[in-house]
Amino acid sequence: MAIMESIETIYLEQTTATVTFDSIPSTYEYLEFRMSVSTDYTGTGYDAIKLNFNGDTGSNYSEHGTGAYSNTSIWAHAAGSQTYVNIYRASSLKNAGYEYGNGIVTIYDYANSNKNTTLQQSFAGVIGGYYTEAATYGGSWDSTAAVTSFVLDPLNGSNFLRGSEFSLYGIKSS
């Protein structure tokens, strides 16, 4: 029996506004989500990704993080009652078109209908000509519903750029 299985990889061959993982099997204990992403945002050199579980766009999300960026600052970040939880980090058009941001996200006990859903982002970063960052984040969705789908949208940009890649894995217990 495989302990960690690939569920689906989405590799964008053209700019795309929204990426959806649906019909997520309930047969795992944890989900791991790995990505290499850039958007068409023309601003500061970085972007983030809005995540919504099960189509819920209510003010049911919160997040916390800490990191360092662009040789100028270390920081801590918190936000509550959001209509999405941010996933970090996407690069953007202000960086060169071949510079993509990265992240690894673990969604814990996602199929349990007695717990709110918590995610941990162990790595988040981008190394670009206009922005560099290394960070770690946590987030939560204030719902006990089992996660069966999630949708990803650029926070500031309109589209994910061609070449953006999202891979979802399932991790089993004994």
Next chain:
Amino acid sequence: MAETINTATPDYIVEGVLTDGESWVPLITNILDATASEIIFESTTGANEWSQYMDLVMIIYGRANHSASYRNIHIYLNDDTTAGNYTTQYYVGDGGGGSPTGYSTYGGSYYGWVPAHSTTDAIYGAGMITFYDINSGKRKSSNSWTANDAAGSGGVYLGSNAWENTAAITKIKFECQSGDTHEDTRIDLFGVLPRMVTA
């Protein structure tokens, strides 16, 4: 150096058909039986043909052979040892101040650190490096994390790293800053498979 390379026919290919197996595939393990100036990981054949993987993950349990308390980890890709072709953004903490004690954008190859000689002999440091989308036309980037005790001067490191090149990654060189890597250091390399369900 005891090196194990997995060149077997991938077990997720059964009679030419892809099956759902483990998404992490063990590729190469190196366990040093003597100090070494560098440790090379290279794509070959079978399961160790890297062009089939989305990401690579390197897990390190290591130590440097140097008089200092710790030494930085340098990673060089595809034989490119020009430091200026690598960039790192990192922050570190040792718990002493209750907050990160250092952060910088660093022009060069810096993937965390491992303990060295002035640290108690048996102490080795842990680390993990993820290389993303290694076969793409993107500039290659990675995240690195290390955690060490070092006789009272240990700490944690979290970094983002970039190699100023869009070539597919086929070779990785690991070395410790101005010194050899100590014997009994162990480094494992894994390939992470994609699953292309949709176009």
